[in-house]
Amino acid sequence: MAARRKERESENAYVCPYCFSRFTMDKVHSACTGMFCTRNFVSKHEKDKECLYLSSDRQDEIDYENTVFRGKDPRTAQATVTKRHIIRDSSMVCDMCGRPTYIRLCPTCHHEIQAGAEEGGNRIFVILGPKGVGKSHYIAVLINQIRTYVASEFNAVFNPASDMTTLYYRERYKKPLYDDKVKLPPTEPYDDLGEAREPLVYYLNVYGGEKRKVYTFAFIDTAGEDLATEETIGHSNLNALISGAAGIVYLVDPLQLKYVRDRIHIDNLPPIGADISETLSSICNIIRKQRTGLRPKDLIDIPLAVSITKCDVLLKSPEDDEEDKILFSPGSAVRIPRENGVYDEENFEQIDAELEEYLRRTAGEDFIQIVNGFEEHCYFAVSALGNNPTGNGLQRGIMPMRVEDPFIWLLNRKGME
Numbered sequence: 001m002a003a004r005r006k007e008r009e010s011e012n013a014y015v016c017p018y019c020f021s022r023f024t025m026d027k028v029h030s031a032c033t034g035m036f037c038t039r040n041f042v043s044k045h046e047k048d049k050e051c052l053y054l055s056s057d058r059q060d061e062i063d064y065e066n067t068v069f070r071g072k073d074p075r076t077a078q079a080t081v082t083k084r085h086i087i088r089d090s091s092m093v094c095d096m097c098g099r100p101t102y103i104r105l106c107p108t109c110h111h112e113i114q115a116g117a118e119e120g121g122n123r124i125f126v127i128l129g130p131k132g133v134g135k136s137h138y139i140a141v142l143i144n145q146i147r148t149y150v151a152s153e154f155n156a157v158f159n160p161a162s163d164m165t166t167l168y169y170r171e172r173y174k175k176p177l178y179d180d181k182v183k184l185p186p187t188e189p190y191d192d193l194g195e196a197r198e199p200l201v202y203y204l205n206v207y208g209g210e211k212r213k214v215y216t217f218a219f220i221d222t223a224g225e226d227l228a229t230e231e232t233i234g235h236s237n238l239n240a241l242i243s244g245a246a247g248i249v250y251l252v253d254p255l256q257l258k259y260v261r262d263r264i265h266i267d268n269l270p271p272i273g274a275d276i277s278e279t280l281s282s283i284c285n286i287i288r289k290q291r292t293g294l295r296p297k298d299l300i301d302i303p304l305a306v307s308i309t310k311c312d313v314l315l316k317s318p319e320d321d322e323e324d325k326i327l328f329s330p331g332s333a334v335r336i337p338r339e340n341g342v343y344d345e346e347n348f349e350q351i352d353a354e355l356e357e358y359l360r361r362t363a364g365e366d367f368i369q370i371v372n373g374f375e376e377h378c379y380f381a382v383s384a385l386g387n388n389p390t391g392n393g394l395q396r397g398i399m400p401m402r403v404e405d406p407f408i409w410l411l412n413r414k415g416m417e
């Protein structure tokens with residue numbers, strides 16, 4: 001199994017977290033920071049009507065690939081103008097000034113590839129789950145928790161990869177949730193998002209050991225509709241991302257499980273959404289279709305963290321015997337804090353065993369069997385908000401619980417060096 005993983009990692013050196021294209025480093029483009037290189041490039045090609053890399057008024061160098069990636073027409077004023085001359089081969093030498101270049105670009109979308117990013121491997125983690133499970137709130141809170149607490153706990157620094165990520169995170173998540181203290185609105189389908197569908201990309205720089213390690217995290221906040229069927233997944237181009245992921249966090253909303261709904265006493269039950277088994281099996285089918293090397297009998301070799309969201313609602317005291325059946329017991333492992341700063345394997349194993357049993361009872365054996373189709377999997381319980389909001393406001397504030405567990409597992413489990 002380990003050999004197969006190695007083979008897979010070497011055959012596809014890098015997956016771009018922005019456009020999900022897969023390439024090896026001998027295919028990268030680069031950018032020169034020389035002050036006059038774009039100007040010289042423009043003078044050289046001004047008269048050349050065939051040159052694709054000049055703006056419609058022939059005054060500026062444009063980034064053709066990035067414009068196309070953004071869904072715009074490079075022959076119009078919507079083209080991305082670049083102040084850094086782009087070299088479209090992997091020589092890492094500027095064809096204008098002859099100096100070496102240091103900024104590597106994805107050959108497909110021209111987003112920058114940070115130094116060392118490819119060595120950390122394809123560490124793109126995706127968060128999936130049907131509509132209403134709590135993906136957006138989870139992503140919002142997880143990013144904040146990793147940045148402010150978890151990274152330093154593990155001697156690491158967690159930084160946005162681009163200004164776009166900083167801006168999108170602040171506007172779409174941080175401001176409503178942490179400043180205005182209101183719930184996030186439902187996410188729009190991927191295809192309707194246009195430019196805003198750029199993922200939130202972060203680098204986790206881990207110090208210590210002999211060498212610094214860089215992991216790339218791409219958080220793609222999909223709308224539940226995108227995941228409803230294989231067709232919608234394919235349509236939204238999420239299939240490339242899902243099958244190239246280094247880890248999948250699959251969220252399960254306990255309040256959408258019939259067994260739980262019938263027994264729990266809370267004020268605001270969400271509507272029932274897509275079936276969790278069906279959504280996960282569509283994801284499996286997509287992976288199997290994309291990854292042709294996988295034989296039907298092989299287990300899927302992408303680690304899967306199945307995470308029960310909104311676990312705050314399962315930690316209250318039972319009001320009657322029926323409710324007692326679906327709440328976490330007073331002795332539940334979920335209540336035992338993990339040890340900080342280390343990979344607390346024992347704590348995760350206890351939670352894993354307990355929650356597998358819990359989901360067998362509440363979601364059914366079918367679901368457990370689909371999860372077993374993944375070679376490595378682990379069950380978790382998380383809560384982004386730490387309480388159950390009534391209405392739109394978050395008067396009780398945000399008190400996250402265990403949101404980072406799945407990520408700590410994905411980064412530390414056996415088989416990751």
Ligand SMILES: Nc1nc2c(ncn2[C@@H]2O[C@H](COP(=O)(O)OP(=O)(O)O)[C@@H](O)[C@H]2O)c(=O)[nH]1
Binds near residue numbers: 134382383386389
């Ligand atoms: N009790 C509780 N409710 C939550 C939590 N996170 C989200 N919710 C509720 O679930 C709803 C849907 O969450 P959202 O993140 O928009 O789901 P998405 O469709 O998967 O992105 C929110 O409006 C909240 O009411 C949580 O941690 N605890």
Ligand SMILES: [Mg+2]
Binds near residue numbers: 185186187221222223
């Ligand atoms: Mg959402």
Ligand SMILES: [Zn+2]
Binds near residue numbers: 032094
């Ligand atoms: Zn140059």
Ligand SMILES: [Zn+2]
Binds near residue numbers: 016020
């Ligand atoms: Zn790209």
